[in-house]
Amino acid sequence: MNPANYRVRLVLDLFRIFVIPASVLSCFLSLLRYRLGLLFIPAHLGFILIWATIEGAYVESKQDRQARALGAKTIPRVVGKWPGNTDILLRMVGAFKNSYVLDVYLELFEEYQCTTLNLRILWRDNIISMDQEHAKYVTSTGFSQFWRGISQKERMELFLGEGIFNRDDEHRNMTRPFFARERFSDFELFERHCAQTLSILSSLEASGTACDAQDLYGRFSLDAASEFLMGKNLDTMSASLPIPGKTVMGPKGSATEDHWGSFARAFEMAQLNITHRGRLGAVWPLFELFKDKNEEHCKVIQAWVDPLVHSALEAKKTMNGAGVINNITDKNFMQHLTDSTDDPILIRDQLTSMLLASRDTTACVLTFLTYFLAIHPDVTRKLRDEVLEHCGPTSPPTFDHVRRMKYMRAVINETLRLFPPVPLNIRETRTAPCVLPPSDRTFSKGFCDRQPLYMPAKTTILYLPLLIQRNPAHWGDDADEFKPDRWINPESVARYVANPTIFTPFSAGPRICIGQNYAYNEMSYFLVRLLQQFDRFTLASEFQPEGSLPPLEWKHRKGRQAYEQIWPSAALTLYVKGGLWVRFHKARS
Numbered sequence: 001m002n003p004a005n006y007r008v009r010l011v012l013d014l015f016r017i018f019v020i021p022a023s024v025l026s027c028f029l030s031l032l033r034y035r036l037g038l039l040f041i042p043a044h045l046g047f048i049l050i051w052a053t054i055e056g057a058y059v060e061s062k063q064d065r066q067a068r069a070l071g072a073k074t075i076p077r078v079v080g081k082w083p084g085n086t087d088i089l090l091r092m093v094g095a096f097k098n099s100y101v102l103d104v105y106l107e108l109f110e111e112y113q114c115t116t117l118n119l120r121i122l123w124r125d126n127i128i129s130m131d132q133e134h135a136k137y138v139t140s141t142g143f144s145q146f147w148r149g150i151s152q153k154e155r156m157e158l159f160l161g162e163g164i165f166n167r168d169d170e171h172r173n174m175t176r177p178f179f180a181r182e183r184f185s186d187f188e189l190f191e192r193h194c195a196q197t198l199s200i201l202s203s204l205e206a207s208g209t210a211c212d213a214q215d216l217y218g219r220f221s222l223d224a225a226s227e228f229l230m231g232k233n234l235d236t237m238s239a240s241l242p243i244p245g246k247t248v249m250g251p252k253g254s255a256t257e258d259h260w261g262s263f264a265r266a267f268e269m270a271q272l273n274i275t276h277r278g279r280l281g282a283v284w285p286l287f288e289l290f291k292d293k294n295e296e297h298c299k300v301i302q303a304w305v306d307p308l309v310h311s312a313l314e315a316k317k318t319m320n321g322a323g324v325i326n327n328i329t330d331k332n333f334m335q336h337l338t339d340s341t342d343d344p345i346l347i348r349d350q351l352t353s354m355l356l357a358s359r360d361t362t363a364c365v366l367t368f369l370t371y372f373l374a375i376h377p378d379v380t381r382k383l384r385d386e387v388l389e390h391c392g393p394t395s396p397p398t399f400d401h402v403r404r405m406k407y408m409r410a411v412i413n414e415t416l417r418l419f420p421p422v423p424l425n426i427r428e429t430r431t432a433p434c435v436l437p438p439s440d441r442t443f444s445k446g447f448c449d450r451q452p453l454y455m456p457a458k459t460t461i462l463y464l465p466l467l468i469q470r471n472p473a474h475w476g477d478d479a480d481e482f483k484p485d486r487w488i489n490p491e492s493v494a495r496y497v498a499n500p501t502i503f504t505p506f507s508a509g510p511r512i513c514i515g516q517n518y519a520y521n522e523m524s525y526f527l528v529r530l531l532q533q534f535d536r537f538t539l540a541s542e543f544q545p546e547g548s549l550p551p552l553e554w555k556h557r558k559g560r561q562a563y564e565q566i567w568p569s570a571a572l573t574l575y576v577k578g579g580l581w582v583r584f585h586k587a588r589s
């Protein structure tokens with residue numbers, strides 16, 4: 001079934017859940033010639049509930065048997081208070097509004113003393129995991145057992161269609177070969193975009209104004225990526241910037257009102273909707289029966305992307321006619337795409353995916369890194385010293401400089417550890433069940449003994465790199481703290497080297513991020529240029545839009561939320577709610 005036909009899937013599900021048991025009861029009663037009268041509706045609803053419970057119990061006992069046969073045991077099931085664990089579903093939906101990012105999952109893991117759990121929402125298996133061994137199995141060692149899966153495609157189809165993030169084998173092959181080549185050290189390109197960004201920061205500083213760093217970094221990474229991928233600078237940096245104290249909150253950060261602002265809003269709304277659908281689980285189409293909530297946003301996105309696709313296809317015709325650029329390595333990503341296909345929809349989907357991959361991830365790291373520089377001036381000083389030692393106050397960094405700046409890499413990695421831009425991810429088992437390896441040693445007591453776990457067929461597993469990367473069992477008691485030196489200290493480095501999948505911000509296995517070298521180079525280049533000119537960063541919390549500062553009740557909780565000064569949130573990628581308002585201070589010496 002086409003994943004876009006989510007309504008058909010929902011009707012089939014409703015038929016199975018409601019119509020079949022109700023018809024069985026009706027047939028049975030008519031055979032007995034018994035009339036229920038006023039009790040007709042309550043009796044049918046009650047019967048449907050009993051049917052669902054019995055069916056659920058049957059599935060569970062069947063899984064128990066299959067698990068035993070495979071030498072495994074079933075994944076511990078969450079037992080809610082309401083039928084079908086609907087209370088758990090509501091708890092997760094509600095948590096998005098007030099809770100610290102992903103805390104609702106951590107609470108469940110702690111409650112059950114187990115790193116992998118089955119939520120069994122509406123009697124359907126939904127696995128969640130903060131287990132490093134299980135995440136490794138899903139992404140790498142057991143890769144062939146999993147795919148993106150129908151349910152994820154259903155949620156994303158309108159937004160990403162046949163793009164690389166929404167397909168399994170076939171269309172990924174269009175993108176990967178482009179990235180396989182050494183293309184990532186085009187430092188001249190980074191220099192142009194850094195210069196433009198820093199000149200904006202300098203004028204803001206001169207006028208004593210703060211800026212929304214998250215917004216600025218989004219523009220920087222999109223402009224650089226568009227030039228890298230398409231040979232065309234989208235120049236979003238020249239569009240109107242958010243004004244401190246006046247700009248309202250958009251879906252993620254600041255909202256601006258121009259052409260670029262409407263694209264950014266649509267792009268972010270589409271991501272938020274997809275995340276919301278994920279929280280609701282299989283029942284999300286119930287809330288979008290008559291209107292696909294992403295339809296309007298995707299129209300705006302397409303109106304932006306389509307002209308780029310058409311001009312690339314036109315250029316291809318002209319070039320082919322004139323016999324220009326035959327050498328594949330001279331082609332940019334867009335030319336590479338138009339070489340592989342003439343289908344404008346397929347090109348659009350691939351391009352939209354790449355814009356998502358390159359804008360929201362790199363901007364996320366630079367945003368959280370700036371936050372850390374603001375609240376850890378000692379780290380800022382040390383990092384700046386390293387920059388000045390290697391590159392001096394004005395020279396542009398070379399590839400070799402970047403490679404040698406160990407503290408820079410440590411600061412970037414520590415940011416990626418605490419705030420991985422992709423904090424959670426989903427896969428689905430293919431048509432056969434499989435066996436997850438024994439759990440990691442996070443909880444020594446509890447349901448999770450060290451037995452392999454039975455993973456049912458056609459079932460989603462949501463794994464959580466953010467929780468794995470903050471797990472004290474892997475990182476020590478100071479796991480929640482920002483300490484770049486842990487990437488330099490031989491003891492902690494040895495711990496990571498012995499077990500590298502405790503840190504997977506770029507994922508792992510065959511679908512590991514193909515832009516990671518580009519991203520490291522771009523971020524390092526930017527940081528060098530930034531720290532050559534600026535030596536202090538202070539949070540301008542007075543400009544955070546209403547409702548974007550951390551709720552006061554967080555102060556009484558454990559973990560980072562007790563002292564976090566921003567509100568981290570997740571929608572496909574991580575972001576700071578309301579943007580990150582910061583003052584950048586020029587170095588005077």
Ligand code: HEM
Nearest residue numbers: 357358361362365421422505506507511512513514515519
């Ligand atoms: C700090 C920056 C970045 C981070 C943390 C990051 C992280 C990730 C992660 C976790 C995945 C796996 C997604 C999944 O399996 O569902 C991924 C895949 C991918 N990334 Fe990145 N990424 C970053 C930057 C970039 C950039 C700059 C590009 C392109 C210019 C890029 C292109 C891609 C592509 C095309 C894939 C899909 C690979 C596949 O499915 O085979 N990424 N990235």
